Amino acid sequence: MGSYVLRRVLQMIPVFFGTTLLIFVMVYSLPGDPVTALFGDKAADPAVVASIKHTYYLDQPIWKQYLHYMGNLFQGDFGTSFTGRPVSDIMADAFPVTIRLALMAFVFEMVLGLALGVLSGLKRGSIADTLVLILTLVVISIPVFVLAYIAQTVFATNLGWVTPTVQDSYDLTQLVLPATVLGSLSLAYVARLTRTSIGENLRADYIRTAVAKGLPRRTIISRHLLRNSLIPVVTFLGTDLGALMGGAIVTEGIFNVQGIGNVLYRAINQKEGPTVVGIVTVLVIVYLVASLLVDLLYAVLDPRIRYA
Amino acid sequence: MPDIHDEDSYEPHPKPGVSHLDYAGEQGMAVEQETLVERDPVKREEARSLWGDAWRDLRGRPIFLISAVLILLLVVMAIFPWAFTDTDPRKADLVNDYLRRPNWGDVFGGGWFGYDAQGRSIYARVIYGARASITVGIFVTAAVTVLGGLTGMVAGYFGGAVDAVVSRITDIFFGIPLLLGALVLLNAFATRTVWSVVIALGVLGWTQIARVMRGAVLTVKQADFVVAGRALGAGTGRLMFRHILPNAIAPVIVVATIALGGYIATEATLSFLGIGLQDPTISWGIDISSAQKVIRTAPYVLFFPAAALSVTVLAFIMLGDAVRDALDPKLR
Numbered sequence: 144m145g146s147y148v149l150r151r152v153l154q155m156i157p158v159f160f161g162t163t164l165l166i167f168v169m170v171y172s173l174p175g176d177p178v179t180a181l182f183g184d185k186a187a188d189p190a191v192v193a194s195i196k197h198t199y200y201l202d203q204p205i206w207k208q209y210l211h212y213m214g215n216l217f218q219g220d221f222g223t224s225f226t227g228r229p230v231s232d233i234m235a236d237a238f239p240v241t242i243r244l245a246l247m248a249f250v251f252e253m254v255l256g257l258a259l260g261v262l263s264g265l266k267r268g269s270i271a272d273t274l275v276l277i278l279t280l281v282v283i284s285i286p287v288f289v290l291a292y293i294a295q296t297v298f299a300t301n302l303g304w305v306t307p308t309v310q311d312s313y314d315l316t317q318l319v320l321p322a323t324v325l326g327s328l329s330l331a332y333v334a335r336l337t338r339t340s341i342g343e344n345l346r347a348d349y350i351r352t353a354v355a356k357g358l359p360r361r362t363i364i365s366r367h368l369l370r371n372s373l374i375p376v377v378t379f380l381g382t383d384l385g386a387l388m389g390g391a392i393v394t395e396g397i398f399n400v401q402g403i404g405n406v407l408y409r410a411i412n413q414k415e416g417p418t419v420v421g422i423v424t425v426l427v428i429v430y431l432v433a434s435l436l437v438d439l440l441y442a443v444l445d446p447r448i449r450y451a
Numbered sequence: 452m453p454d455i456h457d458e459d460s461y462e463p464h465p466k467p468g469v470s471h472l473d474y475a476g477e478q479g480m481a482v483e484q485e486t487l488v489e490r491d492p493v494k495r496e497e498a499r500s501l502w503g504d505a506w507r508d509l510r511g512r513p514i515f516l517i518s519a520v521l522i523l524l525l526v527v528m529a530i531f532p533w534a535f536t537d538t539d540p541r542k543a544d545l546v547n548d549y550l551r552r553p554n555w556g557d558v559f560g561g562g563w564f565g566y567d568a569q570g571r572s573i574y575a576r577v578i579y580g581a582r583a584s585i586t587v588g589i590f591v592t593a594a595v596t597v598l599g600g601l602t603g604m605v606a607g608y609f610g611g612a613v614d615a616v617v618s619r620i621t622d623i624f625f626g627i628p629l630l631l632g633a634l635v636l637l638n639a640f641a642t643r644t645v646w647s648v649v650i651a652l653g654v655l656g657w658t659q660i661a662r663v664m665r666g667a668v669l670t671v672k673q674a675d676f677v678v679a680g681r682a683l684g685a686g687t688g689r690l691m692f693r694h695i696l697p698n699a700i701a702p703v704i705v706v707a708t709i710a711l712g713g714y715i716a717t718e719a720t721l722s723f724l725g726i727g728l729q730d731p732t733i734s735w736g737i738d739i740s741s742a743q744k745v746i747r748t749a750p751y752v753l754f755f756p757a758a759a760l761s762v763t764v765l766a767f768i769m770l771g772d773a774v775r776d777a778l779d780p781k782l783r
Binding site for chain 2: 154157158161162165166169170280281283284285286287288289292296300385386389390392393396407408411412414419423426427430431
């Protein structure tokens with residue numbers, strides 16, 4: 144187990160550097176000069192541009208910029224945005240909001256998705272099963288931003304239960320609607336995955352054995368069926384936490400949640416390189432740690448999987 | 452689109468007692484079937500290929516038929532939009548007030564679905580918008596299938612150090628969320644066309660296919676017919692493309708079909724955010740985005756492009772579902 148974790152962590156290192164380098168190159172070496180863009184329509188004074196570029200290390204070749212950035216990163220310095228505010232400051236404001244939003248969406252999709260999946264998987268061909276299938280298909284095919292507008296129109300404009308946009312991003316009750324919209328797509332996937340997985344396992348020999356032993360239905364479902372059916376679902380959920388935070392770009396924009404999605408969108412549009420790289424770097428770390436945890440969870444769920 | 456399919460759950464289904472040649476091509480198969488029918492109907496059953504089997508299964512599925520008809524209609528709409536409407540989708544005439552409700556009597560006419568805030572016919576724009584979505588969907592899928600398929604094939608076939616390096620590169624690209632990466636890449640294009648979107652999504656989207664392909668190749672590589680092929684002196688290229696590829700492609704086709712709908716949705720999201728397609732390209736995403744301003748007073752301005760987009764995505768996902776069920780008998 145220990146050596147497996149070590150090997151996985153070692154594998155993560157090149158992926159971490161590769162992904163951050165990729166995003167770094169995408170942000171800094173593609174056409175479009177962020178410094179001249181700062182001046183808007185006015186003609187920029189070449190001396191001022193050169194001095195700003197020097198301050199932000201932009202006059203160096205890209206690999207030097209990257210090494211410089213990484214060197215600072217390992218000292219906990221995410222750099223400074225072009226507005227002069229430290230990127231870590233910007234992230235400290237925005238990340239708590241998005242983490243809450245993503246966690247709420249995550250709990251929502253996990254609880255409801257599993258429940259719907261188990262329900263339809265156990266009763267294949269029933270009305271409930273057909274309903275779940277149709278409902279999930281509809282949710283999957285409606286793009287998130289359309290779903291957000293539908294939710295806004297129904298719950299805010301027509302029913303008046305909530306305000307159309309979030310007034311206070313730190314108020315959890317206001318985040319319920321955005322979180323539901325954010326988690327709905329993954330909810331549909333979780334439900335469908337669980338359904339398929341349960342359907343496959345229902346026919347397995349160990350279930351027949353459990354039934355033959357006379358175990359109560361509840362025990363068979365929770366101990367035997369569910370535990371074995373969860374592996375593909377856990378894989379999906381693990382990679383989804385990172386995806387939720389990245390996917391928050393659309394939801395946060397429509398509901399005016401002041402999280403990283405909003406900050407990131409603005410930063411990309413204004414070519415705010417340091418902010419974009421900083422946020423994406425954190426997202427990559429979240430993704431890497433989550434996929435490591437998923438691999439470790441496999442061994443808990445299925446004792447046959449051992450990491451020597 | 453997130454990876455909803457456990458790559459391990461796709462295994463090719465080599466049938467015992469059937470040589471690899473029988474899988475290799477449908478055309479050769481058909482001839483063989485014809486002759487067998489006359490001689491011995493029982494044998495015909497045994498020799499049916501995975502593809503023949505899947506096709507037989509698909510033809511009987513209502514979901515497949517519905518989605519196939521829808522997709523066919525959308526493709527025709529994308530190629531010949533003028534066959535569906537006489538109205539110019541770019542003609543803005545403020546005489547056409549967007550607050551006037553859709554005129555249901557005006558079937559196939561400019562005012563059928565009403566007009567948008569700039570007085571353009573929503574019906575015509577919905578029809579002409581199909582082209583951008585379908586083009587992006589098909590070309591991105593083709594690009595990621597070739598790119599990811601080759602990468603996965605190389606990683607799975609050669610194994611060892613090659614696999615380690617290629618798989619890490621795949622991991623690196625997989626770590627960047629598609630939408631975020633596409634936003635950053637597309638921001639570099641001063642003018643963005645359908646092709647810039649295809650390039651951005653293609654460069655970032657191939658990893659899922661590569662992983663699925665690698666998994667399938669790893670399984671097929673062990674099969675007896677590959678060993679036999681190698682023993683008979685088949686070269687690397689022949690083994691890869693004539694023996695392994697036809698038997699490992701099934702899960703890739705399934706994932707690619709489902710992903711196609713996802714790419715269409717991603718293009719619409721990018722256009723909606725203002726970093727995807729630009730005017731004068733007609734895109735449902737742009738139309739939904741501009742409908743935001745009038746959503747309270749005229750929800751139908753948003754409804755029709757949104758419905759067209761959803762139905763298109765739905766059609767491709769249903770097609771993918773049906774193909775998966777047909778190719779993977781384990782799920783039946």
